[in-house]
Amino acid sequence: MTSNEGYSLPSLDEKEHAPWLALARVKGLGCVGFKKLAEHFGDPRRAFSASERELAQVQGLDKEAIEGLLGFSAWEEVKREIDRIADAGARIIPFSGPGYPARLRMIADPPPFLYVKGAMREEDARAMAVVGSRSASDYGIRITRDLCVGLASLGFTVVSGMARGIDGEAHEAALAAGCRTVAVLGSGVDVAYPPEHGNLYRRICQNGAILSELPMGTPPFSYNFPARNRLISGLSLGVVVVEATEKSGSLITAGLALEQGREVFAVPGEAGASRSRGTHRLIRQGAKLVETVEDIVEEIAPQLLAGATAVTKKASPSLPADVGMEARKIYGLITERPLQIDEVIETSGFSPAKVSEVLLDLEIRGFLKQLPGKKFKVGG
16 A cells, blocks of 8 residues: 555645644544654654555554555545534644643643634643532532632632533632633533533633534543543643542543542542542542642642742743654653653653653753753753
């Protein structure tokens, strides 16, 4: 099979993000395959114009994905999707573009792009997720409101999933307190679900953002939600669980948060109540017990201090699109504070050989400077 060079990409002057939308339609690719392509090519246009031999050089890219890229011809479908995005007043934020949340970019399987209604802002990096039961008790609703009002007063963006119960109350409390809030949907961004949250959906668009990785018009199928949950945790400094049964989707979010290195908090509930069993299990497993917003801030204070330092270092150069995911992760760690090579190895989870290779490349390209004692900082 040869490359798909015979197909004409939509003009990027007119359809700037068409290749990103096309990646989501390549059979067998997925988010992990996308990361491999991003590491190798940087620009998705290069992946679509690559030969079979060039694609075979992408480490870990399987045969199905290679064939999907070489044979891709669904540009008319991509064009229709672009039209649907425009008609809905939405837009997309590509992985390598400005505005893509930096924290989300660092997870193992980030979306190639995000569909957005409303606006993501720089201050949304200071985000906390609040999730929980769809059948919330009066106690759960009250504690959710108290926590979200407290988070709002401290300048946090509240992230949740716009579901019935705790999620909806988290968004409502944030909006009532004049705080920004971000809803991550398990449907297309143009599908307000549940239907009774239509008014909430519109207010979030006006005072925050609605996000999804799913194509326009995608219904809220149950199998969409577990994958959606990784985005809720990925956007946030930590996840607060308020009421959850032992089979609650909120526990999936908490588990993903731990995998992503986020803090996990749980609100204790009534002993023996089914909606308390999930949160109590989290507490037994080491989640931070939360009764007030001060409990949250106490735990994430080191991250907040690191974030404040990062703001003062805002002039740190951003990495070009051809820089791979491993380098981005290592660079992100070092932007927080100078690190010795052993600290980078331990924190990143990469092999010593890989870390040495990445550090040398970033130093040669002027993004990092080596200090005495094999310590690295941002800047040439």
